[in-house]
Amino acid sequence: MKTLSALNKDWIFWLDRLGAYTLPVGVLASVFLHTTDTIHITYSLIFFGVASLCIALAQHICLYKLVKCPKCGWNLAKFKSGKKIPPKLVYNAFKAGRACLECGWKPGQDKE
Ligand SMILES: [Zn+2]
Numbered sequence: 001m002k003t004l005s006a007l008n009k010d011w012i013f014w015l016d017r018l019g020a021y022t023l024p025v026g027v028l029a030s031v032f033l034h035t036t037d038t039i040h041i042t043y044s045l046i047f048f049g050v051a052s053l054c055i056a057l058a059q060h061i062c063l064y065k066l067v068k069c070p071k072c073g074w075n076l077a078k079f080k081s082g083k084k085i086p087p088k089l090v091y092n093a094f095k096a097g098r099a100c101l102e103c104g105w106k107p108g109q110d111k112e
Contacts, residue, residue, distance in 0.1 A: 002097030003076060004067070006107035012062045013091065019055035022048060063090065074102035 026048025
């Protein structure tokens, strides 16, 4: 995540991973808790469902609001047309350290 590292926003990607794993892990945990009679499965499933939704939502908002070019302020998660770039493409672009669409800034350029 060259771009996110350069902006100290690697946590957005971890938030994305966390959101993706919360539900499957939560389902397994719910089944486990249910078999040990700790919590009724309905409650824990609702809890993990809501938690995963909140994380996904927070990640989405951060990704499209906070990742901006340090040079010109361009939103790096958007196309030139202003449309949001799909998350998968955005993360691929961040991984590759794609240049800013507006001014051509690249991660690591500041240090040179
Ligand atoms: Zn820029």
